[in-house]
Amino acid sequence: MFELTRTLRFCPSGDPGAPRDNAHAAWPPPRGLAGVLSLDLTIAGRPDPGTGVLLNVKDLDAAFAAAALPRFRAAAGAEPAGLLRGVAQALAPTLPFPLLRLRLSASASASTELRPADMSRVILRQRFSFSAAHRLQADALSEEENRTLFGKCNRPSFHGHNYELEVAAAAAIAPDGRSLEPAALDAAVRTRVIDTLDHRNLNTDVAAFATRNPTVEHIAQTCWDLLAGGLPEGAELQEVVVWETDRTSCAYRGG
Known part of the structure; x- marks a missing residue:
């Protein structure tokens, strides 16, 4: 199966x-200082063999111009979750392939995603940042093995990163079109994750890394653990992604 995504900026x-x-x-x-939205429209199917x-x-x-744009033009101030559901209901019948998902972004740091296979909920994605120091050192390895495996990242003097974190949480769409409020997700992540990790030495200041080597994989897992059970009522954690650099990231979905 293939997925084709078209980004509509409007x-x-x-x-x-x-x-x-x-x-x-x-x-x-x-016009003037009016805002621009971005909608990722994804369909699924198989390409024509010819x-x-x-x-x-x-x-x-x-299809966007005919079926979706009028909904957005008529919905000033509408809740994103309910609006996306209406857009999907109008857009899906006009497409020759199944509509897999819609993702609406008003900024680079937040988006709301709806999958027509489950019109009852949306997935809210929010971006955050934190700075922290660490040293990569695996207790199961010798000092020489650690130096060989981790190189400069094993130096005893530690080093730091400006990390990026994306949190995805699913929540039901209420009858009035509302869903998980971005501010509520922001508060949960800030309190449980950012305040725990930001401007810390992960090896010495954060209890979770007393038994975990603070790799990007373990940092993603720790962010999940800190958030699990701590989201606003009705929200379900879907994924956390941590970027250690612009070229290295790790996604964790539990389990």
Whole structure:
């Protein structure tokens, strides 16, 4: 099975009659300081064996303009969860392949995702950052083996990273279209994770790493452990992703 995603950047209050001269920019374009939203539209299926194409992305653009954009234009101030459900219900019948998911972003640090296979809930994703020092040292290895395996990261003087953390939590959509409030998720992550890890020496200051080597894998697992059972009522933790650098990250989903 193949997944094809098209990212639509648009301003709900923009002019839908405006020309599409810049394929990378938002359409409809913003007026003045109006905000721009981003919608990732993902379908699933098998490409045509002759062309190798699942669906021409121009057809996805047209389906968005005809079925989804009017919903956004008429929904100023609407709750994202309920709005996405309405958009999915309007958009799915116009597509020749199953609509797998919609992900709506108003900023680079937060998004709301709906999967039409389960219209009863959405997944809220929020980005955070923290800074911490660590030393990679596995108790099961000798000093020489640790130096060989971890190199500079094994130096006794420690070193630091500016970590990025993404937390994904699922929650039901209420009858009024509301779901998990971003501020509530922010507060839980700040209290349970950021306050525990930020500006700490992970090896010496954080109890979880008394028995865990503070690798990016174990940091992701620790973030999960700190959050599990501590999210707002009705929210279910789905995934945590930790970036140690812009080239190294680890996702953890429990288990």
